[in-house]
């Protein structure tokens with residue numbers, strides 16, 4: 001290290017690229033990308049030599065090409081790594097909107113892979129050889145499961161609400177209770193969607209109380225619809241009054257108007273049979289008299305992102321004729337995933353085992369406690385003596401954007417700072433360390449404690465979680 005390196009010591013790009021060491025790289029990434037990356041590294045080295053800085057590589061090494069190839073390989077690996085990456089969701093929120101909501105059951109995953117690989121009868125009637133409608137693939141099944149006359153599917157529930165409103169009430173009035181003018185996940189607000197659908201919102205009642213006569217008095221010549229919106233993400237407690245779907249539907253019927261319900265999560269089965277919080281089903285809403293119900297595919301349903309619209313055949317026909325339907329339609333990958341998920345609902349007794357989201361909702365606290373205990377020791381080793389890791393009871397949430405108010409008893413690992421000084425900064429640093437693992441671990445901080453909820457780490461994933469920590473421990 002006594003002799004100073006100079007620009008002369010830098011290898012020529014051509015020589016590197018034609019070396020034996022670069023052959024596998026060229027085969028994997030192609031000439032353009034490899035030469036571009038190698039040139040960048042050379043430029044970096046040149047600058048560092050000029051500024052008299054330490055170099056990442058020994059230019060006098062007897063196997064310089066090999067060292068260089070390794071450096072280039074690492075850079076290319078990083079550069080070509082997918083930006084969309086799998087993570088461990090240990091936030092305790094099962095339907096986490098920012099982490100992609102529902103995890104799909106294996107049958108749906110297989111169907112998606114096949115649909116990507118092979119041509120499909122997406123809009124092709126195999127019986128007649130003529131043109132088909134992509135909705136036909138799942139309409140019958142949706143009707144069977146919900147009791148509706150007809151059904152259609154679009155990109156997500158926000159699209160379903162927009163399309164429904166624009167198709168059935170453009171340039172007319174839609175009556176909604178002030179207690180139901182909700183915002184969901186920031187970008188979806190009922191009043192904003194109504195504007196964009198070209199419908200005029202008529203607000204009735206107050207935030208906490210709306211009565212049947214409020215709806216009745218709001219009906220005018222230009223009224224098209226009475227709409228109810230499910231308050232998926234908040235609760236009004238205390239002195240409250242809400243008009244039921246049945247009552248609103250009866251008023252709508254009397255006046256020849258449509259009654260529509262945006263259910264949001266919209267489950268197809270009564271969740272109480274698994275000890276979960278009560279949630280009105282799509283079928284119950286149809287039976288109560290709703291003419292149209294809209295709901296998401298990737299919330300409680302446990303399927304792909306989609307917006308499902310079910311209800312009266314004449315109204316669904318109108319919705320399908322709207323040119324916006326073409327702009328909001330789903331692709332074959334969505335339909336491929338949705339159909340097998342809906343099929344699972346035909347065997348409700350097996351649903352808790354087969355439907356991934358429901359399996360996660362119904363995991364027993366005992367099993368979760370055992371999972372946490374299995375990870376405790378390795379995690380304690382990984383976090384180091386400045387933190388204490390304990391197995392603790394905590395509460396999971398069903399959803400973030402979806403059903404944040406519904407809590408499930410759970411177990412997980414709690415990490416508390418036991419070193420010098422205040423814990424805040426150290427917990428944030430630990431949270432960051434977890435996020436920087438090659439498969440990032442996402443937890444949550446509450447009351448000066450970093451929590452890793454075990455609900456979404458199934459038994460077969462424990463080994464992967466542990467292996468990553470162990471590997472990271474031996475790396476340094």
Ligand SMILES: *Cc1c(COP(=O)(O)O)cnc(C)c1O
Pocket residue numbers: 156157158159161184188229230231232233262263264265295296297306307401402
């Ligand atoms: C979640 C939700 C939406 C939006 O559905 P996306 O599928 O996220 O587009 C609309 N309305 C209600 C009541 C919801 O809960």
